[in-house]
Amino acid sequence: MKWGELEEEPCSMARTIGVIGDRWTLLILRECFLRTRRFEGFQSSLGITRHLLAERLKKLVRQGVLRRIPYQDSPKRHEYILTQKGLDLYPIMMAIVHWGDIHMVDARGRPLLHEHRKCGKDFHPVMVCSECGEPLLAKEVHTHPGPGARRNSPSAAPENPKAKTEAKAKTEAKAKTKAKTKATTRRRAA
Amino acid sequence: MKWGELEEEPCSMARTIGVIGDRWTLLILRECFLRTRRFEGFQSSLGITRHLLAERLKKLVRQGVLRRIPYQDSPKRHEYILTQKGLDLYPIMMAIVHWGDIHMVDARGRPLLHEHRKCGKDFHPVMVCSECGEPLLAKEVHTHPGPGARRNSPSAAPENPKAKTEAKAKTEAKAKTKAKTKATTRRRAA
DNA sequence: TCGTTAAGTTCCAATCTAGAACTATCGCGT
DNA sequence: ACGCGATAGTTCTAGATTGGAACTTAACGA
Numbered sequence: 001m002k003w004g005e006l007e008e009e010p011c012s013m014a015r016t017i018g019v020i021g022d023r024w025t026l027l028i029l030r031e032c033f034l035r036t037r038r039f040e041g042f043q044s045s046l047g048i049t050r051h052l053l054a055e056r057l058k059k060l061v062r063q064g065v066l067r068r069i070p071y072q073d074s075p076k077r078h079e080y081i082l083t084q085k086g087l088d089l090y091p092i093m094m095a096i097v098h099w100g101d102i103h104m105v106d107a108r109g110r111p112l113l114h115e116h117r118k119c120g121k122d123f124h125p126v127m128v129c130s131e132c133g134e135p136l137l138a139k140e141v142h143t144h145p146g147p148g149a150r151r152n153s154p155s156a157a158p159e160n161p162k163a164k165t166e167a168k169a170k171t172e173a174k175a176k177t178k179a180k181t182k183a184t185t186r187r188r189a190a
Numbered sequence: 191m192k193w194g195e196l197e198e199e200p201c202s203m204a205r206t207i208g209v210i211g212d213r214w215t216l217l218i219l220r221e222c223f224l225r226t227r228r229f230e231g232f233q234s235s236l237g238i239t240r241h242l243l244a245e246r247l248k249k250l251v252r253q254g255v256l257r258r259i260p261y262q263d264s265p266k267r268h269e270y271i272l273t274q275k276g277l278d279l280y281p282i283m284m285a286i287v288h289w290g291d292i293h294m295v296d297a298r299g300r301p302l303l304h305e306h307r308k309c310g311k312d313f314h315p316v317m318v319c320s321e322c323g324e325p326l327l328a329k330e331v332h333t334h335p336g337p338g339a340r341r342n343s344p345s346a347a348p349e350n351p352k353a354k355t356e357a358k359a360k361t362e363a364k365a366k367t368k369a370k371t372k373a374t375t376r377r378r379a380a
Numbered sequence: 381t382c383g384t385t386a387a388g389t390t391c392c393a394a395t396c397t398a399g400a401a402c403t404a405t406c407g408c409g410t
Numbered sequence: 411a412c413g414c415g416a417t418a419g420t421t422c423t424a425g426a427t428t429g430g431a432a433c434t435t436a437a438c439g440a
Contacts, residue, residue, distance in 0.1 A: 381440100382439100382440085383438105383439090383440090384437105384438085384439085384440105385436100385437090385438085386435100386436090386437100387434100387435090387436100388433105388434080388435090389432100389433075389434070389435105390431105390432085390433070390434090391430105391431090391432085391433095392429105392430095392431100393428100393429085393430090394427105394428080394429075394430100395426100395427080395428070395429085396425105396426080396427070396428085397424100397425085397426070397427085398423100398424090398425080398426090399422100399423095399424095399425105400421105400422090400423095401420100401421085401422080402419100402420080402421070402422095403418100403419080403420075403421090404417100404418090404419085404420100405416100405417090405418100406415105406416095406417100407414105407415095407416095408413105408414085408415090409412105409413095409414090410411100410412090410413100
């Protein structure tokens, strides 16, 4: 699966991963939330190669997560700031930081604390249900298909995100060994 | 920065990214939360190459996110299940899915809905402050160094988990050599 | 004129990934 | 007994991605 395909998948998680699912992008976004805005700022604080940084920034701009705005004209210079779409990534960042705070700290404790301006206290993020306000537990959540779910036509299901290996079955001569009546799980959509 | 170094960083986010910060790992974890447990299950639903799948599973087991448990003895077979450490990744997964639901859906709507067993309703996850219960906004949060903040720097840079290029030292000696021939192609652009 | 800052580009070598084949074991059908 | 299929990997090669460092462009200040 290539990066491009990821965004076409009928899965919000896959699509999001297509946007932020690589280590440098995530780190760049961390810097954005720590108020870094300029190319050199990202480069020196992350130690990313200039080449990749330019690439990733371009991609984030293309995807509407960052906006590139000029801050001087003389030699055209720009800075990168989070759009609303980018700011909305905040819960993801906090969830990641929190997991690290719980499971990856050494004996000395957390590297960074977070203070909530509203209540003035150091906090940790808690994910709750929008309907009842209770903290979410994986086992208390049941998933079911929504309106955007994949409807695989009963007769024609050639482009399935799964079964990649079969789709490429054009190497007929060599693949024939396996190409027997491969009684795969052929199920029809209800 | 290599993958290994990431986990040494004095930043919970970098450390977490060292564990789950690549596209396949995230996708594998999605499958785990959707109750996939076996090698073939992951392979066929994700279309990941067997080679990478084996590698990633091994890494997740090493890091304590998954546990490898035998489910039959004849030809030794194992399945991979989430440990508590792995289950704790749930908020990250939900945050990622939610962002996708908001920003990456097509006209048909969300591919997957989530029902909270406790209250019986379809919900979306909300991240709140553990202290006051209010939803978290990026601008209402202030970060400050905690006990595990960067060790070596005596001058203790305030709020700065960065500055990791220290060893690189800007290519000091060579940086000056290049200044030689640059004035040759000098012309003004209207 | 030199040196510096800022934001990229370009180039080559080192890694990593995709895709397909191969290995190993056991249980089954004939 | 023999071959087949299912499961879980491992190996191999070619192509894609990354890392590292130099080079470019443009303007400013000493």
